[in-house]
Amino acid sequence: MDIHAIFTPIESELNQVEARLRSEARADFGPLAEVIEAIIESGGKRIRPALVLLSGHLRSVDEEHLLRLATSVEMLHLATLIHDDLLDKALVRRGAPTISSKWSEKATVLAGDFVLAKAAKISAQVQNFAVMSIFADAAMVLCEGEIRQDFNGHGQSTDRAEYYQHIFAKTASLFAACTESAAALSEATLEERNALRTYGHSLGMAFQIIDDVLDFVGTQDEIGKPVGNDLRQGLVTLPTIYFYEQDARRKTLDSLFSHNGHTEQELHQVVEWIRTSPAIQAARDEARQQAEQARRSLEIFPESPYRTALLELAEYVVERKK
């Protein structure tokens, strides 16, 4: 399944969002404009603005305000990427050097803040207070989730509840904000708005679980990172949790995170064990259940190309290879 094909009903609108992002990238200070342009350029699937556009069109909606909302959510997402890359000390994002690899720490933090303020500015132009509030909440959940993880052993916990809480904060919360705020902007009823929030939430959980699976089973070419990168960074995700719960070799995992550290070879071995264990399928099944729940929540909406696209998107999210 090709994501561009799924996005056909909103293709021209997505192009407009792209154009607006680029025109918003302009700043008085040349180098700042350049790095923002570069992070827009580095692309990504634009899944968040697509969620806004598709969800908004399920009911009657003001086209201009919807476009602004879609632009604003992607801008917010880009701001989080700037700070993420800095904090993860990432040098490359999708093949292009990150801002933090080229700029001082100071300038990078401020560039992220600048893009955040830009997102807030565009979001004010949506002229809907509920929308602003939904996004501010999602941004707070996101920050709090990452801080919590930084405190709780930097994501090394094999506690299931902690994992779900973290992927909600990291991904699902913003997905839910996209679909819910689009509903708030449209003439959707409260029931429909809740259904769309559920859709975004479940889709986001599925999306992140699959991201975490691909970290083990994708090829470096497909996912743009070395295989097993999460575990390498000390981050425990769902496949590792399943492995830990079900496989006797869990003891090696314990020693990986012990104070004694581990060799590259040990890490490689554990990644290989997980990659070829039933833990992968178990995690995939969970993602599929979440996607199923996302699809079911759309049942209350009448047939439309937008609804079809959202249904297909839930399929795509669990089938994708990258």
Added chain:
Amino acid sequence: MDIHAIFTPIESELNQVEARLRSEARADFGPLAEVIEAIIESGGKRIRPALVLLSGHLRSVDEEHLLRLATSVEMLHLATLIHDDLLDKALVRRGAPTISSKWSEKATVLAGDFVLAKAAKISAQVQNFAVMSIFADAAMVLCEGEIRQDFNGHGQSTDRAEYYQHIFAKTASLFAACTESAAALSEATLEERNALRTYGHSLGMAFQIIDDVLDFVGTQDEIGKPVGNDLRQGLVTLPTIYFYEQDARRKTLDSLFSHNGHTEQELHQVVEWIRTSPAIQAARDEARQQAEQARRSLEIFPESPYRTALLELAEYVVERKK
């Protein structure tokens, strides 16, 4: 002149802002709530919320919305302090340890982002799009100004235009946003709104120039930092610019910033020269002119306790010892 006496007409409202800040500090995650509480606790003059309250009351205004705006601007200011302390590697703010001195870099960046999102959330509750837009603009100017400085030799330029641009971005822009947005919220005419913007802008310039003067002439007890701290950090401010323009000993200054570095003794000597030179009075005079302009811009408003307070505040800003 005592700032608390000046703020008498809005004393109870400032107390309410204080209470709201504290109640907003609550976060689901305990440690996060604690550090936000600490930064609120560390105080400051609350000059920004006071500007909002006094400016708003020059004309008829919705009390509840004005309080929310005042709370939101202080929250935004606190967010900038969290990132500033991190980027300046400051260990102490007003006698209390900074967040960045206790937390990881990651958690500190995210705590600043969280407080920013909180400010945006409260600002959405003001329910005025002009207000939101004014603040997002000020936040962008602030970030861009600091990035620009980071690029332009980290503030070591003795160029006057650069200095003015920087203190506008750093301080005056947010002061102007406070007074202008309060006007936008009230029934002020467009002419009055512009006058209040001018007031905030000029007051902010005066405030920052005096801050920069106090860095030379204040005692460590009064300003909470070692004397000459700016120059020590390599930051050129107005007293240094005057000294550089008017004093033959400027050559020593050049060598301070040369690649060869400098001894503690040389730095101490230059600080002492500037501190006892006419440059200090020249900088003070400039601040006084800005304050005068701020006062003049209020002439179009009728007599009121709020107007009197704003006039006195312009006096206070240049007279203050800390």
